[in-house]
Amino acid sequence: MKFGRDFEVQMIQEWREAYVDYRALKLMLKQILRFRQQLPAFHQHHPPHPPPPAPPSSAPGAGNNHDEAGGGAAVSRGFTRRISLYRAFSGLTNRAKGSPRKRDKHNNHHHFHFFDEEEEQAILISQDETASYTTTFLSSAEEGGELEVMFFRRLDEEFNKVVRFYKQKIEEVMEEADELSRQLNVLIALRIKVENPIADLPEIIGFYSPPVSPEHHSSGVPAVSPMETIQEVEQENSVHGNRNKAFIPAPLEVLDRVKIKIEPETPLTTLKCMISSLKPDQTFSKSELKRAEELMSRAFVEFYQKLRFLKSYCFLNQMAFSKILKKYDKITSRNASKPYLHTVDNSYLGTSEEVSSLMSRVEATFIKHFAHGNHREGMRSLRPKAKREKHRITYILGFLSGCSVSLAIAIIVLVHIRDLTSSEGRHQYMENIFPLYSLFGLVALHLLMYAADVYFWSKCRVNYRFIFGFEQGTELGCREVLLIGSGLAVLMFLGVVSNLDMEMDPRTKSFSVITELVPLALLVILTVILFCPFNVIYRSSRYFFIRCIFHCLLSPLYKVVLPDFFLADQLTSQVQAFRSLLFYICYYGWGDFKRRSNKCYESDVYRKFYIIVAVIPYWFRFAQCIRRLVEEKNKNHGLNAMKYLSTIIAVASRTVFQWRKGTYWLTVAATTSSIATVFNTVWDLVHDWGLMNRNSKNPWLRDKLLVPYKSIYFIAMVVNVMLRLAWMQTVLGIREAPFLHRRALLTVVASLEILRRGIWNFFRLENEHLNNVGKYRAFKNVPLPFHRQELGGGTKNV
Structure with a gap:
């Protein structure tokens, strides 16, 4: 892997703007190279300076100072990417001997001359009283010299930016x-x-x-x-x-x-x-x-x-300066890298030892006072191991995915062979059994969308692990999420295959009890797995999910953090799943599941709870917004609470319209739903996604975008609006569609909302990541336990 690409991967994404703009400097060198290639006579009148002799093979670090563009072929192919990244770089660790540094003062500037007797001096580096470095290119009169002047000017800007940021941190x-x-x-x-x-x-x-x-x-x-x-x-x-x-x-x-x-x-x-x-x-x-x-x-x-991040930041930037200057020397045949890298080495960036000293002291302190003197335990907490990719996950994922596809095809074939679509028991099956299995289908679809989000977050380098607050090594990747989703799909399809009978036993006038209890048994199994206390099936992630659910249930009483309100937003897209859970209680509690009959939809109590369970997820978000409004005094949280309140009214009015037909309820449902749709759409695009900015560098988008294709954002905005209008099928009275039962139609509409939520997830977290980048926010803020009491009754940190 070339250094430029490796540099992008290794950098701390929240500090991206504070790193050396290696790509811009490389583009400037390409301009210099193209200019020199267009002037073949230039090299005849100005023969290139011979490169400095290579150090002997016995010297420390010999053979490790090749660049990937010119000398990369000489590097052993046995070196791994990590070894090639952390190898010693010339100019910083291997200081040239016989290069004295002379220092004089002129107009309050410090000039540093770096030269050998046999070398022609190419640059002059000075440091002013504000500790900023300035490079003077001594061959600016040459043809094409203005390009090299611009290069060193940009290099100085990047170097001063890095030093200032590092000193500030x-x-x-x-x-x-x-x-x-x-x-x-x-x-x-x-x-x-x-x-x-x-x-x-x-x-x-x-x-x-x-x-x-x-x-x-x-x-x-x-x-x-x-x-x-x-x-x-x-x-x-x-x-x-x-x-x-x-x-x-x-x-x-x-x-x-x-x-x-x-x-x-x-x-x-x-x-x-x-x-x-x-x-x-x-x-x-x-x-x-x-x-x-x-x-x-x-x-x-x-x-x-x-401290580890700061150490990595210092090293990567030093490596970037070394690489870019060696490229410059190779292109121009000058010897500018030695003096400039000597300046880097003697700057605050190269001489500061605070980070290394603090790291050793923190290690000793943590081991002594928080790990009971156990060095291994202490270092395991301070330096948790990165998550290792396991091949068996890929194997099991492929197996379960193949099984789920095969079972889905088998169900389609069975329906066609048995001609179940024209069976007399079709309506009874769709009204009683289909809602039970649709719960698992909606959850599996949501997991599939979340897996896609995780994949694209990783591709676009969105630090979702830090945003959600996952402990290092415990976060689920896209393969693990797909594994859970495919496993759930296999269980669901197996249950459908075992419970695909449409006709009752003519002798007993009922269906088999065992097969009719399959959906309930499946729900119980999944609940047991979710709350299983043993360290199996991603226990840390399951407990994280349970904790967030519990915080949502008591959302006004808990401090609102991003994982909690993000999960509450996901629940608002699973209204149909909540209603399916309600149907489980009614069907198996008060219905006659042996004969596939129930009177749930005729009960006034069930209808009231049918509205309540649809409103609960939106209430979670409403309560969270009120809590944040009280704590943070930000009026935007109040507007967000009004948005969810309008959605609660719209959902309730649409549900009532299903039971009570008439012009009045049609008008109420259409009006409230239209207001909620406009409110939610504008909030999604402007606030959650950070788009619709007419004065942006990218018109109607953000100044910074992670997706390279701008059309993706406009397509996502259009799709978001269209999918938000799925509620119109309720107002327009569309009960059934060709080849679709009304229960299947409700499931399709619910699936469209889940697809919309999956798209929303990506852009919402992208915007959150860019906000963190803009504020250089790369660490969690841990509250300290002790505060000093002041005489006036106030408190401050100890």
């Missing part, structure tokens, strides 16, 4: 490390107070802050890294006369100025926090200690991940 992590150190001091004091309040203090693990030397005060630089507070000190034991390792504890008095502030995550904890806030004296319990330790552990893991 380093300052942020240093401040965060300082805060984590203070939080950890308080946590140790809390452990002492809760677990062993009468222990001998000199023997308990704690922290101390080394004194600050005068020279550090004068320089404005902290005496030690914030993580230096985690130190073990040796003291002379005057009693025994030997040197024993002891520890200086955190003073317990710090707890008098600290308040444990744990974000309420359940209605019960919310109530407890409200009650505890009224108490004059603060108490510390083991449950609070446990929760504080969990939050601190998560904060350290996220902080360590940020």
Whole structure:
């Protein structure tokens, strides 16, 4: 794989704008190359400079400094992509000897001259008082020199951008490390107070802050890294006369100025926090200690991940500068890479050691205080292994997919051979059995659409794992989702084949009890699998789904996060599935399933619940919007709540119109549905997708697009509008279609809504990803447990 493509894959997508624009620099080099190829006489008057001699094979890193364009053929094919990416790059690790650096001052600028006696100087690099680097190309008078001047100007812009961003992030992590150190001091004091309040203090693990030397005060630089507070000190034991390792504890008095502030995550904890806030004296319990330790552990893991990202960011950009300058030297036959890369190596980007130092200290701290000294366990938490692709998943997926297709064909053949479409029991089957199996079909279709979304998110590099908050290594890829969907389809088709009888037994005047219970047994099996406590069938994903469902059920009482309201949006597209669940209760509870008869649709109670279950998913979203409106004070959440309220009214009026025909209810259903459709469509396109921006670089789209074909967005907008009009079949009174029973028609309409939701999912998450990119947001914000109490009654971080 070429470096440019590998560079795109390895970069942190949320920081994409902060990386070197390698593609733009490469295009500029191609312009220089084309210009030189059009001037063959140029090389006759200006013979190329001989390249510097290659280092001997015994030198460190020899043979690893080839570029993929020119010297790539010389690289051994046995090197893997990862090895080729992380190999040493010339100019940064292999510093040329005999290249002294001279420094002088002129107009408050620092000029750096890099040259050998036998080499012609190509560039002059200077640094102004704002720490910005500027390169002067010394051969600009040559023909085509203006292109090289533009190249170095753009290179300087990218280099200064990278250095500024890296320095800014380093300052942020240093401040965060300082805060984590203070939080950890308080946590140790809390452990002492809760677990062993009468222990001998000199023997308990704690922290101390080394004194600050005068020279550090004068320089404005902290005496030690914030993580230096985690130190073990040796003291002379005057009693025994030997040197024993002891520890200086955190003073317990710090707890008098600290308040444990744990974000309420359940209605019960919310109530407890409200009650505890009224108490004059603060108490510390083991449950609070446990929760504080969990939050601190998560904060350290996220902080360590940020350090790893910064280290990768630094290395990849250094590699990009090395690659692009070697390309420049190859095209122009100059020796500009050595001085420029020497500048990169001596810049803040190349000399900063804060990240490496902090990483080692975080590792030691986490292992000591959160992994009970177990190095393997601690590093497993800090560096979770990436998910490995398993061939058996592909094999099982192919097998189940083939079985589901074969069973579907078998059902079609059986229906044709038995001529079941003209059977007398056809209507009875469609009214009683078909709604039971349609539930599984709608869920399987939704899984298929979600698998397609995951595939295209991965292709477009949408960081859906970070957006949804999946733990590394636990997220389901498109193959795993397809595996679940195909398995569900196989179970459904097997049930249909076993329960495809249309006529009752003439002797008993009823159907077989075993076959009639197949749909209910299938529902029970799937429910058991969903709540299975054993670590089988993607337990972490199942529990994540159950937790989000539970949050939706109690949505006003939980803090709203993206996975919760995203799932609630999915549920709004499964209204027919909710109604099928209601039919299960009525059919097997009060109906005569042995004779395939029921009076559900004639019951007033059933009709009321028929409306309620259709409204419940929209109520989830309405309640979530109200919660966010109260917390965030953003009027957009209020408008979103009004959107779902209009949808609730439209769904209820359309359902009532099915039972009560007449001009009045027709007018109400058509009017409310039209208002809800316009409201929802505009919100989808403008807010959720971020489109319909007339002043954008891409008219009526966004400034940034992940799909290279703009027509895809316009097609998606048109399809979204058309599929949202599927409700018109209810208002227009379309009861049946050619070759389709009315129950089948309802299932088709519900399937169209699921298809629309699948399309919506992709563009909704694309917009969320681009918002994260615009804000360089690549990490989860973990709330810290301790806050310092101020005299005025307020609180702030420790």
